[in-house]
Amino acid sequence: MQVTTKAIVLSSLKYGDTSLIVKVFTASDGLKSYLLKGVLTSKKGKLRPALFQPLTQLELVANHRNKGSLESIREAKLAHSYKTLHSEIVKNSIVLFLSEFLTICIQEEEKDQGLFSYLEYALIWLDENKKIANYPILFLVHLTNYLGFYPDMENTHFPYFDLQEGCFTNTPSLNPMMDGMALDGFRQFLGINFDGIIPIKLTKKTRQELLKKVLLYFELHLQGFRSPRSLAVLNAVFD
Template sequence: MNLQNGFLLSFIKYGENDAVLHCFTEEEGFQTYFVKGIYSKRNKKKALLQPLSMLSFTINPTRGNGIPSVSKFELVKSHDTYMDIKANTVIFFISDFLNQVLRHENKNPVLFYSIDEFVNELTSKNYQCHLLFLITVLKIQGVAPLVNDGKYLDPETGMFSSLPAHQLFTEDISALWKTAVSSQDLYTTKIHSSQRKDFLDSLLVYYHYHITDFKIPASLEVIQQIFE
């Protein structure tokens, strides 16, 4: 038996009563777990299956190359966002995003802490924190832009230059990138509501260039509608 603390990124019902969970754990990075009987009528633990809840898993010893199974799990830390439509939409978007981006990520305490920090910001009703969290992930992964005197960010090279390289990376959007990347306190960066859609689109373009096999999260359309 071993204990793992992790953020739940996604869960898929398997058969009638079981589930497969994808998590980012503090001790071992991205992990997939099998939970038996979670959807049975008497099992109240299914209420804990909420994206980005922090859970503590007791893992049974694995045999061969099978998926590790969970004997029990408990809630370590929840986020009080379920009645807040905007915050809940952001939670689903970021869990969807992380479920894709972290698939091959090993133990990374800085990244684990950054997810916790993001959830705290969102709980405090910082409704732009998901945009800045995407910058945080780029910085941790070592692929954030390099700041210089240029006015326009080139998303392909990750450098600022004197001439525009992409229609989304205007002078204003590039300036936002520069402010966010350079900030010591990232979440204090102000993004005007009129800029949020373009800034998010620019982030996704940048991820396309710098994160292998990156795909647009399925929940993008929902989050754009909520924040229009």
């Protein structure tokens, strides 16, 4: 079946000397993997390798057989042209981290328009703004809403956040907990949009500790989750 859909590139892997296997999150069908035969050597083809950089927003004309095998792309063009996302070193480090993160988290071949629209908006915001040190944390906090485990907003004044139960509590338990400066920072990310991160002031140590706790939160709630290898690079650029 031929499908025309918006899509966001999650990853690309060289296959042989001339081809790519590209993993893409589509608006029409969720996660899809495509084999781009000869794309690395073809000079006249409609597909260019530069289109498949991480988190690029595309419009695809693709053939979907929906049999669990690699699909094919007939045409691809930019749906949105980024100005800074792949050229500025800090933003590119965030892109590499998020693309790996989303590749780990998104596993379903089914339509999720809410998640797709969120990713479109969040990536364009990152491209257009400069104060982005707090961006990865809010991106992940919002992402939990689409994956089904957004933190319970009741009793946010309590001194502990139970990472296993996803709620604030007045007393610690044997479950992994968040407290102290990390929790003070965490509260500031709840219920805000991306513009709301600009005035948030965190020390480097608190930001890294909070990101570490958020990643643990994903590990506790998402089966098969593992911390992205690109986390070290992300921490380095904000060091």
